[in-house]
Amino acid sequence: MFQVRFGPAGRPLGYNGATELACDYIREIGLDAYEYQATYGVKIKKQSALKLKENSQKNDVLVSMHAPYYINLSSNKDDVVERSIERLVQSARAAEWIGAYRIVFHPGFYTKYSPDEAMGRCQKAINILEGQLSSKGIKDYTFAPETTGKKSQLGSLDEIIKICEVNDNFAPTVDFAHLYARSIGGIKDQDDYSRIFSKLEDELGIKTLHCHFTRIEYTDKGEKRHHTLRERNYGPPLKPLLKEIIERGWNVNMICETPFRDEDALLIKDDYQLILNQK
Ligand SMILES: [Zn+2]
8 A cells, every 4th residue: 555655757856866776865855756767778787776676665665667668569560569579578677676566658659550450469569578578487567558648659548448457467557648638638627537537447446546747738649748837837737636536545656757857746745735634
């Protein structure tokens, strides 16, 4: 049980020390989650990864890991799918060392395929991935495919739920800003958030959620750019989300992906505590 936690996506901006000791800083400033980012390749050495794990446990900071961006499990090119699977295998191995409870990744793009065809290709790749992991003896992992922000990307809420329904060791990452951008501003109030939570609960039977939050700018194609929390002219709205989390009583790990990730995670936490105290 981890209740509700907040932390940055990647190294805190105010911290210049070693990655393996980042959780000292995160705990010190009042946060309790950290998404380690391997977004440009899994480069961490086993030794540092094990230190990061030990340090996060000492500080009671919940660690997740973001796998490389360059993953496309539904590509029409076999070598791209192969390399994507390889990156996920590398991620799973590193995640085991780090003790990351989730491995976040973006599943892929539709390219020339219909959503159904892309889902089929993605599932085929996941089957190969699972075979490779088991043959390498990697067992302790939870992949967390993320809802994606562009309409060209595989990763609507329904698709992410479907992937997690079918595969063991899979749980969703809900990026609320991506859902907002993808639906062209479709999240306006607490009812909109409530529908998302109900869907997850009804279809996956979960009351635990790994999620991302940022303010986001979008075009008619979806996600364009992340913005800071104080730029309130960009959505999605934060307070209705925090209210929904509190009223549902879920365990939620919220990773802040704004340009000010650690500072803004603290602002989100302040808002959360304010709402909690009003109840
Ligand atoms: Zn995200």
